[in-house]
Amino acid sequence: GQNIDQPTEMTATEGAIVQINCTYQTSGFNGLFWYQQHAGEAPTFLSYNVLDGLEEKGRFSSFLSRSKGYSYLLLKELQMKDSASYLCAVRDHDYKLSFGAGTTVTVRA
Amino acid sequence: DAMVIQNPRYQVTQFGKPVTLSCSQTLNHNVMYWYQQKSSQAPKLLFHYYDKDFNNEADTPDNFQSRRPNTSFCFLDIRSPGLGDAAMYLCATSRDAGGAETQYFGPGTRLLVL
Numbered sequence: 001g002q003n004i005d006q007p008t009e010m011t012a013t014e015g016a017i018v019q020i021n022c023t024y025q026t027s028g029f030n031g032l033f034w035y036q037q038h039a040g041e042a043p044t045f046l047s048y049n050v051l052d053g054l055e056e057k058g059r060f061s062s063f064l065s066r067s068k069g070y071s072y073l074l075l076k077e078l079q080m081k082d083s084a085s086y087l088c089a090v091r092d093h094d095y096k097l098s099f100g101a102g103t104t105v106t107v108r109a
Numbered sequence: 110d111a112m113v114i115q116n117p118r119y120q121v122t123q124f125g126k127p128v129t130l131s132c133s134q135t136l137n138h139n140v141m142y143w144y145q146q147k148s149s150q151a152p153k154l155l156f157h158y159y160d161k162d163f164n165n166e167a168d169t170p171d172n173f174q175s176r177r178p179n180t181s182f183c184f185l186d187i188r189s190p191g192l193g194d195a196a197m198y199l200c201a202t203s204r205d206a207g208g209a210e211t212q213y214f215g216p217g218t219r220l221l222v223l
Contacts, residue, residue: 004151030207030208031209033211033212035214040197040217040219041216041217042113042199042214042216042217043152043199044214045211045212045213050208091207095140095157095206096154097154099153101150102149102151
């Protein structure tokens with residue numbers, strides 16, 4: 001089976017930086033996705049990593065180490081609107097995305 | 110704007126009374142997915158269609174069925190809802206399967222079973 005772990009909750013101050021870690025043990029690997037999900041809404045795509053290294057996209061960056069089964073999502077210059085759940089998802093050899101339970105980030109003023 | 114649409118956004122049904130949730134897409138994507146997400150849990154894939162080919166996950170209960178009459182529409186039928194089926198149901202689409210193909214989600218239908 002697939003096993004994807006990420007912390008349940010994180011709290012940070014507006015303007016700060018937060019790093020959300022994700023570790024995975026899956027039967028196959030064909031890429032890792034990060035999604036943002038506001039309460040009661042659908043997940044929205046943030047980033048995709050398939051090769052080792054850092055992908056930067058504005059205030060958000062995502063890192064992948066395939067040998068370690070590890071990824072992180074870095075949120076910089078936090079804004080109140082960044083308060084949401086962040087889901088790590090791994091694609092196996094085929095089509096299937098397996099999601100982690102999500103990390104709820106609370107941004108305080 | 111191209112998008113994934115789910116109706117209704119909230120659905121209340123009675124224990125054992127069949128219910129149908131609908132999803133439509135204007136993206137002309139080949140693949141459509143149905144996920145179940147319970148509170149504070151990961152979305153769980155129930156099944157997906159690649160074009161007209163139906164793919165059921167091994168642990169999806171028989172109580173859940175799906176139909177895709179055409180490219181744009183996909184339905185989730187729950188034949189006899191139980192209290193444990195109360196959840197958010199998410200529809201997603203992707204242009205193709207695998208690789209870097211991103212899944213685009215609809216706003217979800219929250220199902221309440223009384």
